[in-house]
Amino acid sequence: MFEVKVKIMLKKGISDPEGANTLKALHLLGFDKVTDAKTIRTFDLLIEGTDKNKVKNDVEKMCQRLLTNPVIHNYEIEIEEK
């Protein structure tokens, strides 16, 4: 069994209104040392199997076919065997 974290980030140059608004609100609350805020989405997946490479390939395919849109997203995959 593998525990997989897929972190999905917006590419450089793609606007992140949620991050920008969060930054603004943090400044209003007095946290004026915060200079940037970005939103990152994470999917936690539990995947059956014994072959880590196969799991990695499968998760890559999941990212390409559903979880991300390569026009706006980058992604990172972390795999931990359980």
Added chain:
Amino acid sequence: MKIKNIKVGVLRIEGTNCEQESYDAFKRLGANPELLHLKQLLNIDCNKDEKRDVFDYQCLMIPGGFSVGDYIRAGAIFAARIKSKLQKNLTEFVKKEYPILGICNGFQVLIELGLLPGIDDAIPSSPEACLYLNDSNRYECRPTLLKHENNGKCIFTSKIPKNDIRLIPSAHAEGKLLFPIDRQKEYLKKLEENDQVVFRYVDPEGNYGGYPWNPNGSISNIAGICNNHGTVFGMMPHPERTFYKHQHPDWTRAGLGDLIGDGQAIFESVLDNISKRF
């Protein structure tokens, strides 16, 4: 074939909207539309007599809405469900140049499916474009003005003169057309060369006015595009919402005239095209 024999499948799943208006638009023009749940094409959880095939129809339409709560991205899950079983048939459907119309969320689904922008015939496994969050970061819902800029490729707008300005309402939070950020100009050039740009947002004088005339910040003010055969067409605004003149917000001032709303010609054009070709 006769218009009354043209079967149009209006696809719905949880969260679609305006499917009834879309159905009515085709029905009122004399065609034979059917409201169709995606399950009926996927053959899941439906009775024998409810099962349908893509090729039972001469035209498919994906209406607006917020399918599956816009989870992951707008249209992504709708597209994934279609891809799960219908990829082969749908590719064949497009290859045979049967028309597919996507409005609003339907446009997002066509982009996620890779059927649009459809610059070449190969259908990519990942989307080549994105309908991203509006620049205003909010839901923009109001009448928008669209200039018809297609030179004749798009079969959904053959009855609209070039440069005609049409009032068609927009209602979306994710409608900003984007291409890969380092290749935006290249994509735009190809779309223009191929005559795939169909509608652009304009101000009442017909100029590209930017926000608020362009509600989402879409590249080059694009509101709707077709594939390189002109048979798959997606647009963010809702033509089914101005089928009749009395649906225009200014009808009491502008009058009812011929009663025909600005969106009607889109449905008329595609039915006319199908009746001539099949």
